[in-house]
Amino acid sequence: MSTEQGFLSRTFGDSDDLALTLLDNMIWPILAVVILGVLVFVPQTFRSIQLILWGAVPIGLLVLAESLCLLSGHFDLSIGSIAGFSAMFTGMLLGTCPSCWGVTTSPWVGFGVILLTGSLIGLVNGVMIAKVGLNPFLQTLAFLIVFEGAKTAMQTQPVTGLPSLYVRVGGTPNLAIGVMLVAFLVFGLVLRYTSFGQAVYALGSSEVSAREVGIDTERLVIVIYTISGLLAAIAGLMLTGFVGVVPPLIGEGLVFQAFAGAVIGGISLFGGRGKITGALGGVILIQLVQSALNNSPAIGATQIQMINGLVLLGAILLYNTQTKLRSRILASGAT
Amino acid sequence: MSVEDDPATTERETAEEEAAGDAGAAASATPKLRAENVTKQFGRIVAVDDVTLDVRPGEIFALVGDNGAGKSTLMNVLSGVHAPTEGQLYKDGEPVQFSNPSDARAKGIETVYQDLALMDDLDIATNIFMGSFPKRGVGPLRVIDWNATYERSRAIMREQLGREMDIQTEVEFLSGGQRQLVAIGRALAFDPDVIILDEPTSALSVDATRLVQNTLDRLAEEGITIVIVSHNIESVLEHADRIGVLYQGSLVDIMAPSETDLEELNELMTTGTLETGLLDD
Ligand SMILES: Nc1ncnc2c1ncn2[C@@H]1O[C@H](COP(=O)(O)OP(=O)(O)OP(=O)(O)O)[C@@H](O)[C@H]1O
């Protein structure tokens, strides 16, 4: 007898099939529950949906960067640090604060410099990992520390007096939200409809196989980290615009939220699985929790970081459960 | 039900006869693939030692030998993974040089690797067309045509591999034999006239072996030349048109299955000659 459409359901039974689909898309029911919870307990959070989305822009771009790395079976701990360093470095060039360098006041030079800085740092990450063979965890951890340190060494005061056009990109809510949504749209399409995108999934699924089918995996890894750095730099630009100055702590701690967003959004920690739409859901969820915490009279600003940590732990636990369920369903279906 | 049920099983006998007939008729033609005095050394190890070998169009040529005999190395020379240290390759009588697998691919030679090179998280169709996605649109807007990808994978599965499979199934759900088929399907996506197959050393189940062998018979019948490294001598005797025996890097014999048997092949593989084997008895 021949196997036709839907052999999954016939092999494993419809309930398992459904369970697998649910596991792959669990962000949406979770998001629905969180929205309900926020509506009930901190309804004032929803006073401005635009504000929630605007606040989500930097973290959204970082989640996108992390998702790309995770999908390819890699990861990048340095994105928050790259965002902060690129923004601070560029701010020092453009700003008029007492200790600023004040090299230029052209916003266009500013855009170029910030994007180039982030991309270059990402490029070095990629080369160290793909060519020199360093472990991605160690390489990007080192750069997390290096560039956070470099940022602090450069400046410990807010950098002010930035060109208005430079600040306006991230400072205009609808423009900033548009940038994030376009970035997600472009990445969603690129991952789905280009050989590059499918190669990212292939690399994340099996590096050896990817190489054997003729994918230049070293080059791909370098490109992925470079894009990650570029996205982080855009996040830095958006953070700058959101605040109007470059705050000294810019970018710090954001990588963990980026991880949480990507993982809750269904991007596999081990590569090869996950959808960009899910990651966007993860972004909204993370930002919603953030806004609710900010709006909640019961929770002080000093406690937020701790709660963020718990959210990350929750995301990883959720992911763990998902992986276990998956392998159990797989095992029960194996012949 | 078992997903191993094979509609092609009933066609096995006829496929075999025809494949044998084809090979007979083609014996005098230009070899599809020729290795002439090919040697491959890794440092001081001579993995392949002065091998001269003709593979005839449309035949199933099986290469057997003990572990470390040099089978994979010889296959890797034929498929462009390794450049030979010495010697010359010919494709359809024309001298060729491969410095990487893409060069071999350009000449219509596809390889199925010992580890199959599959991506477990991706579905069958994506695995088949990874590296050769059908595209649509123009210029920078040339994008993967998923409809064509699915349609053509389904066609490869149905028409060339004789299987009806849900091509949106992720590869991690497949059995050993089905994984082999997907790997062969990927080779077919490039529309090759030679497929080189280095069979996994880890034994396939009886069903899976039969499935793969039937598939190869079918492809040979279509006119595709198959070079296979096999660890299953019985199956080789049943399905191959000719069998080459490698012993410590040298090609010690080439014969038709009708000229030999299991015992003789095992002896050749382990001792390199038949006389020493007799003395040992
Ligand atoms: N890349 C390499 N570098 C060094 N030596 C190698 C390399 N590849 C193979 N060899 C050596 O060449 C010899 C032949 O190896 P090969 O893998 O071709 O054998 P094989 O017949 O395929 O064995 P098996 O049945 O175990 O797959 C072995 O001695 C092996 O150690």
Ligand SMILES: [Mg+2]
């Ligand atoms: Mg081998």
